Amino acid sequence: xxxxxxxxxxxxxxxxxxxxxxxxxxxxxxxxxxxxxxxxxxxxxxxxxxxxxxxxxxxxxxxxxxxxxxxxxxxxxxxxxxxxxxxxxxxxxxxxxxxxxxxxxxxxxxxxxxxxxxxxxxxxxxxxxxxxxxxxxxxxxxxxxxxxxxxxxxxxxxxxxxxxxxxxxxxxxxxxxxxxxxxxxxxxxxxxxxxxxxxxxxxxxxxxxxxxxxxxxxxxxxxxxxxxxxxxxxxxxxxxxxxxxxxxxxxxxxxxxxxxxxxxxxxxxxxxxxxxxxxxxxxxxxxxxxxxxxxxxxxxxxxxxxxxxxxx
Numbered sequence: 001x002x003x004x005x006x007x008x009x010x011x012x013x014x015x016x017x018x019x020x021x022x023x024x025x026x027x028x029x030x031x032x033x034x035x036x037x038x039x040x041x042x043x044x045x046x047x048x049x050x051x052x053x054x055x056x057x058x059x060x061x062x063x064x065x066x067x068x069x070x071x072x073x074x075x076x077x078x079x080x081x082x083x084x085x086x087x088x089x090x091x092x093x094x095x096x097x098x099x100x101x102x103x104x105x106x107x108x109x110x111x112x113x114x115x116x117x118x119x120x121x122x123x124x125x126x127x128x129x130x131x132x133x134x135x136x137x138x139x140x141x142x143x144x145x146x147x148x149x150x151x152x153x154x155x156x157x158x159x160x161x162x163x164x165x166x167x168x169x170x171x172x173x174x175x176x177x178x179x180x181x182x183x184x185x186x187x188x189x190x191x192x193x194x195x196x197x198x199x200x201x202x203x204x205x206x207x208x209x210x211x212x213x214x215x216x217x218x219x220x221x222x223x224x225x226x227x228x229x230x231x232x233x234x235x236x237x238x239x240x241x242x243x244x245x246x247x248x249x250x251x252x253x254x255x256x257x258x259x260x261x262x263x264x265x266x267x268x269x270x271x272x273x274x275x276x277x278x279x280x281x282x283x284x285x286x287x288x289x290x291x292x293x294x295x296x297x298x299x300x301x302x303x304x305x306x307x308x309x310x311x312x
Contacts, residue, residue: 002114003156004033006089008082009101011041013052015240016101020056023099024063026110033066037085040072053101079212087166090159095121097156102241105131105154106260109236113156115265116144116230121158125272127227129156131237135258136281138233142267145275146228149191149282150219154237165221172217174206180224189223193283195290228274234261 005023009016023029036057041047054071061067072081082098089096095117099105106112109131116129126146131154170176181189186199201216222229238258269275 022104079214106236
């Protein structure tokens with residue numbers, strides 16, 4: 001029995017096509033059930049794009065064990081539709097793999113996800129299986145490792161962990177998180193970096209600058225529970241949505257150029273603890289990538305892309 005996939009799509013036919021094409025390169029995709037969720041249009045101008053997304057997803061029905069498509073009549077936003085529909089899938093299944101329409105995957109992605117879900121299902125300190133990892137350069141540890149770093153580009157979890165999060169009435173309230181996190185917590189939540197990679201997203205949700213993003217609340221909840229996430233040393237996913245097509249993603253061409261790990265994952269850590277060497281490599285990469293000049297360049301690229309879309 002392989003874990004079902006919850007596939008979330010919206011108004012990007014080309015990205016949807018590329019993601020599904022990469023997914024069916026996984027041998028066990030034909031034995032995997034897929035639940036596809038398409039968010040509703042924000043305006044009439046998006047209807048033809050969403051119609052095209054639905055047609056593309058339907059065209060892949062023969063590539064999976066079973067494909068069920070759910071199209072929303074109204075726009076719920078990414079955060080809301082994922083909260084609702086991940087819960088719906090997990091009401092009938094013990095675990096889930098979550099994939100969005102702008103995340104291409106390695107041919108060993110599903111095998112790795114299912115192995116991780118099976119291996120750590122009884123280890124409650126493990127909350128998530130990450131498909132993505134930063135493009136760090138190190139061979140000092142095995143194929144996979146644990147850190148507090150949660151990644152949302154292709155991930156998996158279990159019913160008990162997810163429902164613990166969803167059943168807590170305060171877990172999705174950013175104002176609750178602000179009240180609970182000390183300065184020390186905030187620093188550790190930001191992976192002990194000078195650059196704020198996580199906490200600013202909590203603040204942006206509280207201030208209404210971000211549209212109800214669930215993933216930062218999920219990450220914060222895992223952190224408060226002192227949970228860990230399993231990551232591959234070399235990423236099995238890459239994000240193709242940082243090209244100006246997404247609603248909140250910064251333009252960043254580096255993600256599109258990233259190489260996928262097309263080798264089978266054979267080794268998994270026996271010790272359930274954060275890997276200090278892996279964390280150090282992640283910190284080194286983020287410090288380099290998000291220095292001041294790179295942040296300014298990415299922001300200007302995003303502004304330029306948004307202006308082009310507006311005037312077009």
